[in-house]
Amino acid sequence: MSNLLHSLLTELRRGNLTLAVLSQLRTPQYGYSLVHRLEKSGITIEQSTLYPLLRRLEKQELVTSSWDTSETRPRKYYVLSDYGIEVFLKLKEEWIKNTQELHQLLEGEENDESD
Amino acid sequence: MNLIDVYIGEVTRRLPEKNREDIALELRSAIGDMLPEEYTEEDVKEVLSEMGNPAVLAGNYSDRPMHLIGPRYYDVYISLIKMILPIASVISLISLVAEYIFSPTEGKAVLDIVLTIMGEGIWRIIEVGMQVFFWLTLTFAIIERADKGKDTAPLTTDLKKWTPDDLKKITYIPKKRSISKYEVFGSLLWTAIWATVYFYANKLLGIYESNGDGLVFVTPSMNQEVLNGYWPAVIVIIGFEIALALYKLVKKQWTKRIAFFNTIYEVIATLVFIVIVTNPNVFQPEFITYTSDLFNVGADEFVSRIVWGSSAIFLFFAGLNSFEGFRKSKAQ
Numbered sequence: 001m002s003n004l005l006h007s008l009l010t011e012l013r014r015g016n017l018t019l020a021v022l023s024q025l026r027t028p029q030y031g032y033s034l035v036h037r038l039e040k041s042g043i044t045i046e047q048s049t050l051y052p053l054l055r056r057l058e059k060q061e062l063v064t065s066s067w068d069t070s071e072t073r074p075r076k077y078y079v080l081s082d083y084g085i086e087v088f089l090k091l092k093e094e095w096i097k098n099t100q101e102l103h104q105l106l107e108g109e110e111n112d113e114s115d
Numbered sequence: 116m117n118l119i120d121v122y123i124g125e126v127t128r129r130l131p132e133k134n135r136e137d138i139a140l141e142l143r144s145a146i147g148d149m150l151p152e153e154y155t156e157e158d159v160k161e162v163l164s165e166m167g168n169p170a171v172l173a174g175n176y177s178d179r180p181m182h183l184i185g186p187r188y189y190d191v192y193i194s195l196i197k198m199i200l201p202i203a204s205v206i207s208l209i210s211l212v213a214e215y216i217f218s219p220t221e222g223k224a225v226l227d228i229v230l231t232i233m234g235e236g237i238w239r240i241i242e243v244g245m246q247v248f249f250w251l252t253l254t255f256a257i258i259e260r261a262d263k264g265k266d267t268a269p270l271t272t273d274l275k276k277w278t279p280d281d282l283k284k285i286t287y288i289p290k291k292r293s294i295s296k297y298e299v300f301g302s303l304l305w306t307a308i309w310a311t312v313y314f315y316a317n318k319l320l321g322i323y324e325s326n327g328d329g330l331v332f333v334t335p336s337m338n339q340e341v342l343n344g345y346w347p348a349v350i351v352i353i354g355f356e357i358a359l360a361l362y363k364l365v366k367k368q369w370t371k372r373i374a375f376f377n378t379i380y381e382v383i384a385t386l387v388f389i390v391i392v393t394n395p396n397v398f399q400p401e402f403i404t405y406t407s408d409l410f411n412v413g414a415d416e417f418v419s420r421i422v423w424g425s426s427a428i429f430l431f432f433a434g435l436n437s438f439e440g441f442r443k444s445k446a447q
Contacts, residue, residue, distance in 0.1 A: 031141070032148035048167035051141065052175035067140075073148070076141045 017045060019095055021053060022088040025063055028077040054078050062087055118159050119146055122169060129173035138176065142166075183256045191270055192255045196248065201296055202364070203247050204240045205303060209357060211236055212307040229311060291446035292368040299364045306356045313349060316342055322405060336402040341394055348387045355380050374440035381433040388429050392422050 024037050031051060038045055057063045062084035068075050080088060123142050127135040149162045166172060174181045184192050215232055271277050312319055317339035324333050359373075359380055366373060391397060398418060407417040 030148075031145045046167060047145070047165055048172040048175055051138075051145065052172070055138075055176060073144055074140065075144050075148075 013043075016095075017043075017049065017053065018057070019088075019091055021045075021050070021057070022062065022080065022084065022091065025078055025080045025084070028066075028079040030068075030075040030077050034078075057084070118156065118163060119143065122146075122163050122166070125169035126173045126176075129170065130176055134176070180259060182259075183252065184259055187262070187269055188255050188259055189269070191274065192251065196251055199247050199251070200244060201300075203243045205300065205361070205364070207239045207243045208236050208307070209303065211239055212310065215311070228315065232307070232311070286368075288368045289447060292443055294363045294367055294369060296364065299360050302360045302363075303357065306353060306360070310349075310353055313342060321399075322402065334401045334405060335399055336406075338396055338399055341397045342391070345387070345391055348390075352380075352384050352387060355383065369440060369443035369446070371441075371444050374437075374444040377440040378437040381437045385429055385433045389426050392425055 020038060020041075020043050021034065024034055029037065031047075031054065034054075035045065035047070035050065054063070054065075058065055058078070061081060063078045064081050065076055065078050068077055123139050123146075126142065127139050130138060146162055146166065149165070150158055212232060215228065268276055271281055316337040317335040318332075320337050321335040322333045324331050359376055362376070363373060398421070403414050403418060407414045410417065412420075
């Protein structure tokens with residue numbers, strides 16, 4: 001059962017990752033700082049998922065990137081584009097609506113159980 | 116040996132040329148961020164294990180699918196294989212048997228020829244199967260990669276999205292009317308067997324005697340020259356039989372038309388059989404004397420018994436087959 005639970009949870013989280021990453025990119029972030037910010041909110045993301053994801057978001061023109069070479073180690077910073085902000089806000093709205101609906105469903109199920 | 120360099124190399128060598136440099140730089144910077152100021156090889160290993168298998172990482176970067184044939188084309192692919200494989204095997208078998216019939220190998224034992232045909236037949240079917248499988252898979256793997264469309268819904272066999280109208284194209288076949296593939300295959304095999312026996316009758320049909328170490332062919336029962344004289348009629352029957360079998364394979368169920376053609380076929384086959392068997396020279400004189408002596412009957416009486424007996428049996432089964440065809444075509 002734990003195996004199945006694990007794969008179901010991974011599936012559940014996978015869809016939310018994009019939204020989580022987008023939410024942290026209003027200010028420019030590089031990969032490692034992004035991982036830190038997400039981890040602080042309790043969201044773990046595999047490194048092997050994050051970097052390809054950032055690249056895909058860039059290809060979809062939701063974020064823009066730039067290299068900062070002023071420090072000892074060059075870093076690639078990502079930030080939301082105007083289009084990205086627009087999409088993010090819509091996505092956020094939808095997500096909140098969906099979770100509220102789901103919440104109601106689950107609440108209802110709990111009441112059924114206690115009856 | 117620098118593990119980080121090797122790791123980055125392992126990732127980038129799986130990526131398209133134009134992205135390699137940028138991704139390598141970013142990965143190096145990310146790995147650097149994760150390592151402490153002074154680090155040991157153990158630290159590096161820990162960080163790299165966090166990054167995960169380089170093949171998976173590269174796969175996540177790549178837009179290309181990491182499978183040969185995805186869900187969009189899988190069903191079409193499987194249906195086509197199921198459709199093409201049996202047809203291709205049957206065609207290769209028929210052509211093999213035809214090759215042997217039309218180029219008689221003189222002086223070769225019949226059992227040898229039959230065994231060769233069977234052995235080679237199995238080999239050819241395997242070969243054809245592999246060819247079909249390979250080319251179809253290759254074609255679909257290429258289509259999968261060439262398809263840049265955003266739509267991922269699975270396709271039907273005519274390469275369009277499924278709609279309820281597709282149901283109208285499916286012919287519903289009741290069990291009692293259906294013709295199985297095995298039935299068709301069996302009848303083709305039967306054609307191959309009797310055609311071989313017919314054209315090699317002087318080597319196969321006859322009297323065998325046991326002489327202690329196996330069977331010895333004493334005398335043939337049929338006159339091969341007489342048999343060969345009827346070749347146009349026999350070829351027509353073979354052609355008819357193959358055509359009917361293939362038609363059944365396509366239609367998959369008994370219809371009035373199939374039952375009708377089946378009856379025509381039975382009538383022609385019966386007529387030809389009776390004409391051949393009543394030919395006074397079709398049996399070898401040695402065979403007639405040998406056997407009539409064995410059963411203690413007169414030679415003429417023996418021949419007429421064979422002729423009428425076999426004709427009656429043939430007629431009975433021909434009638435039964437025709438009747439069954441019509442009965443099945445009317446079944447609900």
